[in-house]
Amino acid sequence: MSPATSSRQQILGRxxxxxxPAAAGASSGSGSGSEMDALRSWPGLPRDYVRRGSLSAxxxxxxxxxxxxxxxxxxxECSPEGLPAAIAAQLTRCGRRTLVAPEGLPQDWVAPGFxxxxxRGPETGELEMGEIERxxxxxxxxxxxxxxxxxIILHHTAAEGRRVLSLLPDWHLCILRASQVVESLPEYFxxxxxxxxxxxxxxxxxxxxxxEMTRIKGVHGPRFLNVILVRDEDAGxxxxxxxxxxxxxxxxxxxxx
Amino acid sequence: xxxxxxxxxNRPVLDPAHAPPFPVAALPVLRNPQLRKxxxxxxxxxxxxxxxxxxxKADWQALRSAAAAIRAHALENLGAYLExxxxxxxxxxxxxxxxxDADEARQIILDLLRRECASEVIKIKTMTSAExxxxxxxxxxxxxxxxxxxxxxxxxxxxxxxxxxxxxxLHVNRSQVREIFARRMGIENLSDNPQALTAAARNYLRExxxxxxxxxxxxxxxxxxxxxxxxxxxxGNGRMCLTLPxxxxxxxxxxxxxxxxxxxxxxxxxxxxxxxxxxxxPYTSLWTGVTPGDGPERFHVVLLxxxxxxxxxxxxERQTLRCIRCGACMNACPVYRQTGGHAYGSVYPxxxxxxxxxxxxxxxxxxxxxxxxSLCGACYEVCPVKINIPEVLIDLRAQITDQERSxxxxxxxxxxxxxxxxxxxxxxxxxxxSAQRIARxxxxxxxRKDGWIHALPSxxxxxxQTRDLxxxxxxxxxxxxxxxxxxxxxxxx
Numbered sequence: 001m002s003p004a005t006s007s008r009q010q011i012l013g014r015x016x017x018x019x020x021p022a023a024a025g026a027s028s029g030s031g032s033g034s035e036m037d038a039l040r041s042w043p044g045l046p047r048d049y050v051r052r053g054s055l056s057a058x059x060x061x062x063x064x065x066x067x068x069x070x071x072x073x074x075x076x077e078c079s080p081e082g083l084p085a086a087i088a089a090q091l092t093r094c095g096r097r098t099l100v101a102p103e104g105l106p107q108d109w110v111a112p113g114f115x116x117x118x119x120r121g122p123e124t125g126e127l128e129m130g131e132i133e134r135x136x137x138x139x140x141x142x143x144x145x146x147x148x149x150x151x152i153i154l155h156h157t158a159a160e161g162r163r164v165l166s167l168l169p170d171w172h173l174c175i176l177r178a179s180q181v182v183e184s185l186p187e188y189f190x191x192x193x194x195x196x197x198x199x200x201x202x203x204x205x206x207x208x209x210x211x212e213m214t215r216i217k218g219v220h221g222p223r224f225l226n227v228i229l230v231r232d233e234d235a236g237x238x239x240x241x242x243x244x245x246x247x248x249x250x251x252x253x254x255x256x257x
Numbered sequence: 258x259x260x261x262x263x264x265x266x267n268r269p270v271l272d273p274a275h276a277p278p279f280p281v282a283a284l285p286v287l288r289n290p291q292l293r294k295x296x297x298x299x300x301x302x303x304x305x306x307x308x309x310x311x312x313x314k315a316d317w318q319a320l321r322s323a324a325a326a327i328r329a330h331a332l333e334n335l336g337a338y339l340e341x342x343x344x345x346x347x348x349x350x351x352x353x354x355x356x357x358d359a360d361e362a363r364q365i366i367l368d369l370l371r372r373e374c375a376s377e378v379i380k381i382k383t384m385t386s387a388e389x390x391x392x393x394x395x396x397x398x399x400x401x402x403x404x405x406x407x408x409x410x411x412x413x414x415x416x417x418x419x420x421x422x423x424x425x426x427l428h429v430n431r432s433q434v435r436e437i438f439a440r441r442m443g444i445e446n447l448s449d450n451p452q453a454l455t456a457a458a459r460n461y462l463r464e465x466x467x468x469x470x471x472x473x474x475x476x477x478x479x480x481x482x483x484x485x486x487x488x489x490x491x492x493g494n495g496r497m498c499l500t501l502p503x504x505x506x507x508x509x510x511x512x513x514x515x516x517x518x519x520x521x522x523x524x525x526x527x528x529x530x531x532x533x534x535x536x537x538x539p540y541t542s543l544w545t546g547v548t549p550g551d552g553p554e555r556f557h558v559v560l561l562x563x564x565x566x567x568x569x570x571x572x573x574e575r576q577t578l579r580c581i582r583c584g585a586c587m588n589a590c591p592v593y594r595q596t597g598g599h600a601y602g603s604v605y606p607x608x609x610x611x612x613x614x615x616x617x618x619x620x621x622x623x624x625x626x627x628x629x630x631s632l633c634g635a636c637y638e639v640c641p642v643k644i645n646i647p648e649v650l651i652d653l654r655a656q657i658t659d660q661e662r663s664x665x666x667x668x669x670x671x672x673x674x675x676x677x678x679x680x681x682x683x684x685x686x687x688x689x690x691s692a693q694r695i696a697r698x699x700x701x702x703x704x705r706k707d708g709w710i711h712a713l714p715s716x717x718x719x720x721x722q723t724r725d726l727x728x729x730x731x732x733x734x735x736x737x738x739x740x741x742x743x744x745x746x747x748x749x750x
Contacts, residue, residue, distance in 0.1 A: 167497065195480070219407060221492070
């Protein structure tokens with residue numbers, strides 16, 4: 001028996017012995033049987049906390065924007081039709097000329113008049129680290145926005161890009177649709193049909209308070225976060241009603257019902 | 258242990274096997290006003306922010322209860338969840354290693370680095386790696402280690418040790434950071450503005466991130482259901498380490514498992530608020546094995562026991578393992594506030610360190626730590642997973658006292674002799690009353706006109722050196738009650 005195997009057995013043996021009285025009623029063995037028992041008793045755990053927010057659409061969106069601004073993120077709003085123009089306006093205003101973007105970004109977001117480098121995946125043309133690092137910024141969609149904490153959640157689907165894309169550039173422009181905004185964190189989990197494989201939660205730009213608890217913006221991640229909120233049509237009417245929505249809304253197909 | 262390098266003269270000793278006892282280690286700090294000021298400022302700032310954000314959360318107590326229940330459930334079923342995690346992580350392309358103790362974990366990691374032909378490694382802040390003293394071990398093996406968390410850089414370059422589990426360099430102020438960075442990074446005219454110091458750290462690390470073949474990090478949570486690992490951070494150094502190198506090694510204590518992804522809806526709400534006083538930390542990353550085209554090609558998880566399964570087996574102490582390392586207990590602790598973290602002689606300081614460290618040491622070292630508390634309960638009140646730290650402290654004190662009692666030398670120890678005499682006196686009423694009479698006469702000699710005892714001789718001086726003692730009253734409660742009872746009885750008739 002190799003040492004690695006014996007350590008595994010030794011640790012699991014000790015753990016099973018240590019917890020045996022608690023598990024006695026359910027199962028004494030190890031393996032899939034006790035895994036099933038454990039997961040079966042999980043739904044019975046107390047969950048008396050707020051699982052669903054109480055705000056209507058307008059105040060919820062306002063809260064989202066307010067919390068983003070508290071993190072020094074820049075925010076603007078636009079209509080679905082006005083999005084391409086809003087993107088171009090933000091790029092111009094912030095002086096960003098060379099941009100990187102994921103392959104799945106909707107074509108009309110790629111504003112003319114700027115230099116775009118599209119990250120196409122390993123076979124068809126993946127961007128080099130250096131190219132991403134040297135870009136003026138990155139444009140991505142997102143999966144969800146959590147108003148209460150001003151959190152943007154990426155699942156790194158085709159329109160959100162691989163992780164490094166939204167990490168190395170100093171400036172991140174993120175498109176958030178009103179229909180993607182939930183009030184509280186548990187509502188985000190309700191929108192995950194199944195747990196994602198890769199996730200990044202972003203709450204404001206990179207920051208530290210390691211020196212005398214003074215908050216400093218921008219250490220290693222992007223120093224600037226810029227969010228455009230798209231007022232898609234079902235924002236007011238259905239976001240609340242959609243809480244059990246099980247759709248993967250990658251951001252490129254707005255507000256689908 | 259061969260991993261430990263000789264400590265520079267002023268470097269705090271955080272190896273519990275060699276650290277001085279708490280009262281001895283605390284003395285230099287108590288005599289260092291600058292250090293006390295730095296620590297007090299930092300914990301005041303974090304506590305104020307935490308209090309404000311907890312206040313705004315109407316369901317805070319319900320979140321705490323849920324968080325405690327989830328962690329307790331995960332521990333009760335730890336074996337099953339660890340096996341599930343292993344299965345799912347392996348299926349997603351990760352490789353799971355098991356380390357029974359620190360030695361084995363260090364060796365596994367070194368072997369992995371050798372296999373990668375890595376001569377340098379970048380690190381995300383992980384207290385677990387400090388627990389197994391990984392850095393000195395790797396450096397002795399010829400591998401250059403670069404910490405990437407700002408606070409950890411300050412400590413590494415300053416040849417210092419962490420004093421807090423969330424903000425490890427909170428005992429260092431800006432001018433001290435400026436001095437360390439200017440000297441070790443070779444920057445002239447560096448200002449002590451935190452903005453400039455942070456920028457210096459960014460430049461120092463940027464190319465290391467893009468170059469390093471391997472990163473080592475910890476885990477805030479392991480998700481059994483998916484085999485995923487979650488890391489929370491602020492700076493983005495974690496995201497760099499998790500995505501840029503070709504190989505990633507995660508070192509995690511076996512207790513870090515959560516049953517499901519959805520459990521993060523509770524854990525991350527309480528963690529950020531408790532740890533840094535934020536509604537959410539800037540970055541949370543979660544990944545599952547390896548993903549072709551995104552991030553490292555190889556991913557290893559080292560699951561570390563190192564005494565944890567022993568803690569799991571004890572009924573009262575098991576709750577220690579619920580800890581999610583938020584550090585709220587140390588910020589709230591009146592003892593930590595005065596002494597800072599180094600006095601605890603462990604990488605885990607404060608109230609949680611006082612219960613975790615001696616248990617990880619199998620109660621063979623760090624026996625002074627469970628006594629480094631006033632049992633005021635502030636730690637329990639702020640703990641997001643409701644670890645009853647005072648309860649565990651008392652239980653550990655009892656274990657340590659039992660250990661001492663079994664030692665022969667203790668037979669003649671004045672304290673134990675005194676306690677044995679006390680047992681004799683308290684168990685016989687006539688002896689007790691006589692003792693009271695003698696004490697009243699004896700203490701009367703030292704009682705001043707103001708009714709207080711300011712100085713006692715011999716072993717009593719240990720008390721009166723720092724505190725006054727109230728003199729005994731003229732009448733005992735017993736005598737007073739008897740008199741009063743007499744009156745009442747007469748009236749009753």
